[in-house]
Amino acid sequence: MTQKVYKYVIVGGGVSAGYAAREFVQQGLKPGELAIFSTEEFAPYERPTLSKAYLFPEGAARLPNFHVCAGSGGTKQPPEWYTEHGIDLYLSTEVKILDVEAKSLTTSAGATYKYETVVVATGATFVRLADSGVPGADAQGIYYLREIDDADKLLAAIKDKKDGPAVVIGGGYIGLELTACLVKNDVKVTMVYPGPHCMPRLFTPELASFYEGYYEAKGVTIVKGPRATEFEKDESGQVKTVKLKDGTTIQADIVVVGVGAKPRLELLKGQVAEEKGGFKVDGFFKTSVPHVYAVGDIAAFPMKIYGDIRRVEHVDHARKSAIQAVQAIKAEEKGETIPEYDYLPYFYSRSFDLSWQFYGDNVGEAVTWGREAAQASSSKFGTYWIKDGKVVGAFLEGGSPEENKAIAKVAKEQPAVSSKDELLSAGLSFATTI
Incomplete structure (x- = not known):
């Protein structure tokens, strides 16, 4: 069987993929040159919407309204946009093998495709408590958030357990934003996090005290210090209580966990150079293998403004790094150069x-x-x-x-x-x- 060959392939179907696709089109993409492989069933969308507006009881965000590139004020790109521009969008398709030497990829269904240049944009996934061996962490009623499917499961639980208490594990972005969504749905929430205050990687104690006070005024109970060490289940396997290290037990019909993320490195592991927990790239997001680019959460890139190497997990960087990579690819084809990536770290949040x-x-x-x-x-x-x-x-x-x-x-x-x-x-x- 003849293998299909693409000039460009993007592995990953998140924010980076959508913005890279738009940049390829703006750079003069020809029909049939680009394919995107995504494990999700939806065309690329603005992932932050899931923790900010998707769970709202009224006026909730729904597709196609938050397909990329809506988050930067651009034109939304529903599935038909990719068709109109001659881009093959392989949805619900997992890439199991990416062979950079052979310039080929193989899907879980066994289909193999060849390419000339690949942009790897596999992003990150949530840290599961079950992977750390926390007893009972495999109970029903424990939720994580990364994709629309995760959000839909949590939304169904909110409707099903309308009067039940919820426990949010984690005091970072996900914990704070999802707590706000739960409160908007009239769910009584207890937040549990081990640090001395919320958002410890950014907030000073003084900043954190304001936000914690604000949340408490909304009816949120905050428990700081002890970690969640066990989840008790009922006879049906549904979570019923959260046990903390200090012996405290908290009733819970719903548990939402937001304790961090880990980059998805499996496909390129051992094939390109690594650094700082990601794949080492230059100022154009080229890896140690010339025809392989890595963008977004998985890229350890030169932070020009500070003169060091960093890996950034944020939607702003996901967008901008994808654009930079595509511009670099097209410039190299023309024998031209572009300025190196000059990124200013940027983070934001909205809740209540x-x-x-x-x-x-x-x-x-x-x-x-x-x-x-x-x-x-x-x-x-x-x-x-x-x-x-x-x-x-x-x-x-x-x-x-x-x-x-x-x-x-x-x-x-x-x-x-x-x-x-x-x-x-x-x-x-x-x-x-x-």
Whole structure:
């Protein structure tokens, strides 16, 4: 049987795949040149929507409204968009073998395809407590969130266990955003996380105290410190209680776990160089094998602004790294060059009436301003991080688009600051006057 040969192949069907496809089209893609292989049954969509709006009791987000590239203000790309541009979209298709030397891939169904250049965008998956040997972690009623199928299962549980209590394990992005969704659905929630406060990788204790207080005012019970060590089941295998390390037992009809993610590295493992828990790439997302590119969560790339190598798990980087890789591929074909990837770290979240953005690096001394008025519904407050006399990071709650652009500019330009008091007194105006 003659193998089908593609000029370009994208392995993975998440955000990166959708943005890479758009960039290929904008660069002059010809029909039949590109194929995308995705384990999901849906064309690429904006994954953050799942923890922000998909679970809303009213006005919930549904496809096709959040197909990529809706998240960046672009045109949505439903399945027919790929057909119109001559892109073969293989959905519900798992790639089991990717042979970079042979330039071929084999699906779980045994079909084999050849390619000239591959962009690997397999992303990350959630960390399962069952994989760590937590007793009872395989119980029914324990949910994780990564794909639409996961969200649909959680949504069905919310409707089925309307009056039952829920426990959210984890105090990071997923924990905070899904807790807000559960509360909107009138579910009583207890959040459990082992750290001293929520969002420990970003929030200072002072920032965290505001968000924890806000959630508690919404009726959320927060338990900090002890880990979940066991899940008890009833006779049908349904979770009924969560046991903590300190002996506390919490009733639960629904358990949502958000304790981190791990990159999906299996397909390229041992075939290309690795670093920092991902695949080592250059400023164009080319791996150690010339015709193989790795983007998004799995790429360990040069962070030009800080002069080091980093791996970033965030939708903004997923989008931008995919675009950079495709531009680099097309430029090389023409014998041209493009600038190396120059990424400014960016994170954001929305829950309840809250909306914050962060840019830069959260290293050095943190200076929080505006907290004295933070209880007001329209209040703005934020934090700057100072290192070596320069502002290297900026966080803002409740900012307008213009104000958020201002803090991004501060983090990018890293202006000098004379003292901590200067930032405390200036507050947001320090950013808006740069």
